[in-house]
Amino acid sequence: MEYTVQKLARLAGISARTLRYYDEIGILKPARMNSSGYRIYGQAEVNMLQQILFYKELGISLESIKKIVTAPSFNGVEALKEHRAQLLEKRKQLDLLIANVEKTMALTEGRMSMTDKEKFEGFKQKLIDDNEIKYGKEIRNKYGADTVNKSNAKLKNMTQEEYEEATRLANEVNVTLAEAFKTGDPAGAIAQKAADLHKQWLTYFWSEYSKEAHAGLAQMYMDDERFKAYYDEKQPGTAEFLRDAIHVYTGFKK
Missing domain, CATH: 1.10.490.50 (Antibiotic binding domain of TipA-like multidrug resistance regulators)
Structure with a gap:
């Protein structure tokens, strides 16, 4: 199936202006231009847009995304597996924060006690998880897993x-x-x-x-x-x- 800018924008939940910008910077080119001069996107472009939006959701800059998806070694299937793993990590972060909020509510209502350390556990874990998602691979390659794990442990015990x-x-x-x-x-x-x-x-x-x-x-x-x-x-x-x-x-x- 093929899409115009407007149709693909509606499908993806983004603006037509965003798609045009992606074309301008070379991160997502249309499959072709029709006789009227409109951009036309095919299935390959739809799949690539999905990848781009996944990476954006993970907080990665467009400049970095472009380097990732245009690299000769880019593998769409492997990228989806990586997205899934990272989204599961984000879900774990949210679950931890939700649990932290629920504990704080219970504390406020007098239904339970909560140490000062527990109040900040969710935020510190989120910081660790965010860093792992964004920079974990590079930092572990450079400094080693043991060094990174010790650093994370130090943060958790702050x-x-x-x-x-x-x-x-x-x-x-x-x-x-x-x-x-x-x-x-x-x-x-x-x-x-x-x-x-x-x-x-x-x-x-x-x-x-x-x-x-x-x-x-x-x-x-x-x-x-x-x-x-x-x-x-x-x-x-x-x-x-x-x-x-x-x-x-x-x-x-x-």
């Missing part, structure tokens, strides 16, 4: 105060990094302060700190489009600047 301090540090890193970027000097005092704050933030999640691992993570911020997009969202070039600042800080400057 106290409320530690979790709040880690969150505060993350915000301070971003604010200081933005100020440092304006100077244009990754070796400058403000940039080095940002790198030191970044180290302090890491120690809340890493079981062990090393300058080499810190420098390697900074390089990953440049090599992985998802990390790069996060830091470059407000100011392009920030990921590279942070990488350079951390390399100076750790002594791994090239």
Whole structure:
């Protein structure tokens, strides 16, 4: 069966403008143009759109999705299996959060007691699961499963105060990094302060700190489009600047 832009948009629950944009950026081209100049999509394009929307649901950027689905090694069947596994993980996250809300309601109504640690279990587990879905494969390949598992265990055992301090540090890193970027000097005092704050933030999640691992993570911020997009969202070039600042800080400057 074939679809026009309007028909496929209605079928998929997205806007026609979105489909046209996907065509413009080359992530989803129509099968052909008809004699009237309208885009026509076939079954292959419908299947590809499904894959794209699955990846979007998992929070992956369009730039990264394009690289995934246009890679010669892309396998639609294997991708669906991966989507299923990741969606099951998301369902587990939601179940945990729902259970957490129900416990909190019961606590508020005086039907049960709940420790402060239990109040934040769902949120910490969601953070772990989100990281696993988005970056787990790359991080495990780079640092090893044992290191990642220890890091996850450390996060799960954080106290409320530690979790709040880690969150505060993350915000301070971003604010200081933005100020440092304006100077244009990754070796400058403000940039080095940002790198030191970044180290302090890491120690809340890493079981062990090393300058080499810190420098390697900074390089990953440049090599992985998802990390790069996060830091470059407000100011392009920030990921590279942070990488350079951390390399100076750790002594791994090239």
